[in-house]
Amino acid sequence: MISSIAELIADRIGTMPAGERRAAQTLIASYPMIGLKTVAEFSAAAGVSSPTILRFVARLGFQNYSEFQSSLQDELAAQLQSPAIRTLNPPSPNGGTVSPMLEATLENMRETFRHLSDKQLADIATRLAERRGKTFLIGGRFTDPLARYMAAHLAVIQPDVFHLAGQESMWRDRLIDMGKRDVLVIFDIRRYQDSLVRFAEKAHQRGVQIVLFTDQWLSPIARFARHVIAGRTAVPSAWDSSAALFVVAETLIGAVTRQLEADGARRIREMEGLR
Amino acid sequence: MISSIAELIADRIGTMPAGERRAAQTLIASYPMIGLKTVAEFSAAAGVSSPTILRFVARLGFQNYSEFQSSLQDELAAQLQSPAIRTLNPPSPNGGTVSPMLEATLENMRETFRHLSDKQLADIATRLAERRGKTFLIGGRFTDPLARYMAAHLAVIQPDVFHLAGQESMWRDRLIDMGKRDVLVIFDIRRYQDSLVRFAEKAHQRGVQIVLFTDQWLSPIARFARHVIAGRTAVPSAWDSSAALFVVAETLIGAVTRQLEADGARRIREMEGLR
DNA sequence: GGAGCGCTGTATCGTATGTTACGTATTTTG
DNA sequence: CAAAATACGTAACATACGATACAGCGCTCC
Numbered sequence: 093m094i095s096s097i098a099e100l101i102a103d104r105i106g107t108m109p110a111g112e113r114r115a116a117q118t119l120i121a122s123y124p125m126i127g128l129k130t131v132a133e134f135s136a137a138a139g140v141s142s143p144t145i146l147r148f149v150a151r152l153g154f155q156n157y158s159e160f161q162s163s164l165q166d167e168l169a170a171q172l173q174s175p176a177i178r179t180l181n182p183p184s185p186n187g188g189t190v191s192p193m194l195e196a197t198l199e200n201m202r203e204t205f206r207h208l209s210d211k212q213l214a215d216i217a218t219r220l221a222e223r224r225g226k227t228f229l230i231g232g233r234f235t236d237p238l239a240r241y242m243a244a245h246l247a248v249i250q251p252d253v254f255h256l257a258g259q260e261s262m263w264r265d266r267l268i269d270m271g272k273r274d275v276l277v278i279f280d281i282r283r284y285q286d287s288l289v290r291f292a293e294k295a296h297q298r299g300v301q302i303v304l305f306t307d308q309w310l311s312p313i314a315r316f317a318r319h320v321i322a323g324r325t326a327v328p329s330a331w332d333s334s335a336a337l338f339v340v341a342e343t344l345i346g347a348v349t350r351q352l353e354a355d356g357a358r359r360i361r362e363m364e365g366l367r
Numbered sequence: 368m369i370s371s372i373a374e375l376i377a378d379r380i381g382t383m384p385a386g387e388r389r390a391a392q393t394l395i396a397s398y399p400m401i402g403l404k405t406v407a408e409f410s411a412a413a414g415v416s417s418p419t420i421l422r423f424v425a426r427l428g429f430q431n432y433s434e435f436q437s438s439l440q441d442e443l444a445a446q447l448q449s450p451a452i453r454t455l456n457p458p459s460p461n462g463g464t465v466s467p468m469l470e471a472t473l474e475n476m477r478e479t480f481r482h483l484s485d486k487q488l489a490d491i492a493t494r495l496a497e498r499r500g501k502t503f504l505i506g507g508r509f510t511d512p513l514a515r516y517m518a519a520h521l522a523v524i525q526p527d528v529f530h531l532a533g534q535e536s537m538w539r540d541r542l543i544d545m546g547k548r549d550v551l552v553i554f555d556i557r558r559y560q561d562s563l564v565r566f567a568e569k570a571h572q573r574g575v576q577i578v579l580f581t582d583q584w585l586s587p588i589a590r591f592a593r594h595v596i597a598g599r600t601a602v603p604s605a606w607d608s609s610a611a612l613f614v615v616a617e618t619l620i621g622a623v624t625r626q627l628e629a630d631g632a633r634r635i636r637e638m639e640g641l642r
Numbered sequence: 643g644g645a646g647c648g649c650t651g652t653a654t655c656g657t658a659t660g661t662t663a664c665g666t667a668t669t670t671t672g
Numbered sequence: 673c674a675a676a677a678t679a680c681g682t683a684a685c686a687t688a689c690g691a692t693a694c695a696g697c698g699c700t701c702c
Contacts, residue, residue, distance in 0.1 A: 125443065128403060130659065132659075142659090142681090156661080165404070168443070201472070202469075211377045327621070330624045331617070331624065335614050335617055342606070346606065406690060407690090417689095431691080
């Protein structure tokens, strides 16, 4: 079973003529970066001519150079997706069903936060804490609970936080209350829901700032979003995992709380008093 | 100090017009692979036009697209050289607000699963998959979304799954439908809610099997619970974190799904047909 | 409400890049 | 050692790609 181009090369390097073998060795030496550059650069690095490079990739079974490059990119992408899982995945001695799931989830979180800068989160937190206007939250079929979770917390520390629930017609009518001072937090992962997209579009047209929690493939709502948080959702299960997004949400809640500390503390004390 | 293009983007994304921001977000979402492809592919993925992509890279300070790609490649190459050094999101030497939160959450999960045996999870999953009776789910003030999340998934793969929502009187009356063939999944973390405890007790008296998701200090409901899942909730924030419980819930959902594979698959197909 | 500015997409252009044809060099084989 | 076959590079070609000019549109600010 040959699963990488490197193996493919190792397999066939014996049958190659001198020039192509040099190409192969050069590629292996700095795998796979050289293969992502142009034919000219590749050939220069290998000290052979361009056609030799092309004959080399042809011998590997590729129709043309672009096809070869695409393969390399896919391979790289797969590696980058789960660096830890690939490199240091302990075969889970117990072999239980739990470990792979947990490992994947942990990796998803690390990966999600790797693509998420402190600054970006801080920006969103600031925007949510500003409270120039109202804050609306809504989610899709499986992500609506995340919207609820976030709304439940935000509503404690600031006024004018609304979770949009129930029938589509219900929250669609709330559009009339929304303006450019307001923020709309949307959770939407595959399969993306048309109704949400339409809603986001309308809100966007009204000048509402949209904060989108989505997966790495980006919901079409990203079109209209001021801020996009792309979480990893792939796990060895029949379902996608929203855990990474959940953690981002909690982080955001924490950040907003910190920014509102002064106001929030007073508000919480007041609330305690009401019980 | 800006050492990676990702940081550069995070730094300037605030000053970008909508189109370029979309480009930035798409790049970050699947960083850096999209940036290695052609302008046309990049623009298609971002849903903008080619010139917008070029203006985007220009704004980042690159003379042309090739220079931009070369930078990305160099970055990638460096990363591949030493996988240990993660250039993307540096360990936050500033002590940013993100890292401690994430670290604590990850640690919570590991710790939670350390005290949770495969067998225990498997038992619960089996019980939930048996479907001799009905499944009810309910949560507290901040954990109700977790109950909803779990209910939303379970309801897809099996019948008779009910999330108890709304006013206390509403779900209290549902007690009459519950018997010893049924399962009640309760989420309850500090501060434990009296109403939930009373509800759990009554359900227990009726012979309902209770699966409890709680924190490490154990809700008083643990008295009545057949299965107790204790998750770590402490994080450096004003709030407790339900992330660990969330992940356990997802794991459980996955396990139940696997057990119901045959039935579930048919059911899901049937559901698709109904749309 | 009107004028100005900035953003964005369409269409066009030039060029860098992959590709191929062909001639020369090198190796192989009888 | 001769002749054929294979390998390799030079050079010309075609195409796909990045770059740019321009016009339309929406937005902001007066």
